[in-house]
Amino acid sequence: MIQVKHLSHSFGRHWVLKNISFSLDKGDFLFLTGPSGAGKTTLLRVLHGSLALQRGRVLIAGFDLKTLPEKRLYQLRRQVAIVFQDFRILPDKSVRDNVALPLQVRGMISGQVQKRVRAVLRGLHLDRKAGHLCREISGGEQQRVAVARAVVTNPKVLLADEPTGNLDKKLSMQLMEVFRQFHIHGTTVVLATHSENLINSLPGAKILCLKDGSATESSWNAGEEECAY
Numbered sequence: 001m002i003q004v005k006h007l008s009h010s011f012g013r014h015w016v017l018k019n020i021s022f023s024l025d026k027g028d029f030l031f032l033t034g035p036s037g038a039g040k041t042t043l044l045r046v047l048h049g050s051l052a053l054q055r056g057r058v059l060i061a062g063f064d065l066k067t068l069p070e071k072r073l074y075q076l077r078r079q080v081a082i083v084f085q086d087f088r089i090l091p092d093k094s095v096r097d098n099v100a101l102p103l104q105v106r107g108m109i110s111g112q113v114q115k116r117v118r119a120v121l122r123g124l125h126l127d128r129k130a131g132h133l134c135r136e137i138s139g140g141e142q143q144r145v146a147v148a149r150a151v152v153t154n155p156k157v158l159l160a161d162e163p164t165g166n167l168d169k170k171l172s173m174q175l176m177e178v179f180r181q182f183h184i185h186g187t188t189v190v191l192a193t194h195s196e197n198l199i200n201s202l203p204g205a206k207i208l209c210l211k212d213g214s215a216t217e218s219s220w221n222a223g224e225e226e227c228a229y
């Protein structure tokens, strides 16, 4: 589902990612970890096609980022969804409208949109907030709206950039359960996090540890040594 080979990325003369390679199958779960500034967000943005591929190969959800023209990026985004660290939801729209948006832009008919949105909001315990404006709900709820909006289209790949960053332990674990469910049902998940608790909660997951731009792919035991920050 995802194959990254010899990926490098620089901002000016600063090489943020150096020669990264890893591959994930359908339904794999990868924790992307490493200290602040290690390049986690940069890697997610390259996978999502929002930063142009500079060096190396990336195959994701059947797309080759090296040859994919910009005008076809929207097709990639139908299969590869992202939860941004800063949510990027629309504050003056309701929870329901925010989550419906990706389905509406795909041209889904209104009845189906409402049905799907209701199901996703229920799954994220947001059903009672459906009519609220996003600026009137809590940070934790806004974070879940961002997740709902990413998963409402049933993407093949779900990328999430520190999605539990602002949540307490209980809410983090609840949200982690949502990601786990998608993983169990065959979605490939890449989740950037600092949280050892989160990584511990899914022993079967792969771990990619970024440090000084290079990556170590670890099993959990090796990860414990190498990813202890």
Ligand SMILES: Nc1ncnc2c1ncn2[C@@H]1O[C@H](COP(=O)(O)OP(=O)(O)O)[C@@H](O)[C@H]1O
Pocket (backbone or CB within 6 Å): 011, 016, 034, 035, 036, 037, 038, 039, 040, 041, 042, 043
């Ligand atoms: N748009 C940008 N322009 C210049 N430097 C950037 C940009 N985005 C990120 N960086 C730099 O790249 C490095 C990695 O950043 P980032 O991918 O955000 O790391 P992380 O998500 O692991 O904290 C940092 O040194 C950061 O300052």
Ligand SMILES: [Mg+2]
Pocket (backbone or CB within 6 Å): 040, 041, 042, 085, 161
């Ligand atoms: Mg980041």
